[in-house]
Amino acid sequence: MTHAGPAVTGALACALAFAVASPAARAQDSAALLAEGQALYETNCAICHQSTGAGRPPTFPDLRGNDNLSDPYLVVSKISQGLGNMPPFPTLSAADITAIATYVGTAWGNSYGGPTEEEVAAILAEFPPAEASRSIWDGVFTAAQAERGAQVYRAPCGLCHGTRLNGAPDDNDMVPGPALARQGFLRAWDGRSLGMLYTYTMSTMPQSNPGFLPPEDYAAIIAHMLAVSGASPGSEELPADPWELGHIRIGPEP
Known part of the structure; x- marks a missing residue:
């Protein structure tokens, strides 16, 4: 005691x-x-x-x-x-x-x-569990999809973002948009997901008529952006699905 x-x-x-x-x-x-x-x-x-x-x-x-x-x-x-x-x-x-x-x-x-x-x-806990995340450098699009995206990109995107995706119009009076490929683009979107890029693009682009393209065309344009940025294609197309794209990270090449 x-x-x-x-x-x-x-x-x-x-x-x-x-x-x-x-x-x-x-x-x-x-x-x-x-x-x-x-x-x-x-x-x-x-x-x-x-x-x-x-x-x-x-x-x-x-x-x-x-x-x-x-x-x-x-x-x-x-x-x-x-x-x-x-x-x-x-x-x-x-x-x-x-x-x-x-x-x-x-x-x-x-x-x-x-x-x-x-x-x-x-x-x-009420929703499906997240899948393992991937990177844009993991072959997440096909070469054919990127080529199709290059064709689709020209008219609605090239006027403001440039035919080389550098944000500089070639021969017009349009105000240049931001770069959509290479190091400037990768730095601007570093840490974000393709799901975010896809949804944002569909919601805002082109400025004169956002979302008028089919979802598959927006996915193809993003595949083109990744290819121009130096990412290698793989065997499966980039899906036109925000949930699946939300698992793919953007960033500089490892």
């Missing part, structure tokens, strides 16, 4: 110390989560919704004061599975989606907060 008092005192001291430290620790964890969420948002979301969250309505909704962000199931399912102009991000983990959802739910004056990682994991 003579040792019980000091033991209890020590336990209480530890508990009190934890209670005093935990608010600061929680604040530090929260700041780290928001920083991670912002970094992931800039890589995966800002190209459509902008860094300000303003989006480009109606194609890409404004996230500022958007009440849809109060529904954790809607937020998580749309990030993971995609919907409409929203590409799927099947390779993002529960921790990644938690960070993005928390950042979006608290940035730009929003007060929706975000789900816990456990809640996100429970929602993700």
Whole structure:
């Protein structure tokens, strides 16, 4: 019994110390989560919704004061599975989606907060598991598909992005668009997926009539972009499927 008092005192001291430290620790964890969420948002979301969250309505909704962000199931399912102009991000983990959802739910004056990682994991468990991710350097398109994409590319894309995909029009007065191949393109899209590129392209290109081409033509144009960037063809065509394309990463050659 003579040792019980000091033991209890020590336990209480530890508990009190934890209670005093935990608010600061929680604040530090929260700041780290928001920083991670912002970094992931800039890589995966800002190209459509902008860094300000303003989006480009109606194609890409404004996230500022958007009440849809109060529904954790809607937020998580749309990030993971995609919907409409929203590409799927099947390779993002529960921790990644938690960070993005928390950042979006608290940035730009929003007060929706975000789900816990456990809640996100429970929602993700309802959907098919993600496949192993691949790279654009893994032979993800065929030579014939890339050649077909080169033919399709000329009229709707070449005027603004150049016949050599360098973003410089050859002989016209059109405003040049960004480069669609080689190192500049690979750097701009580094870390993103072909699913994101495919959905974004269909939703916005060509500017005069977005989405007018058949889905297979958009996939063929992307195959052409990859071929011009130096990626080698394989035995299977690039699918016109955002979910499957979401598993293929863009980046410089390893």
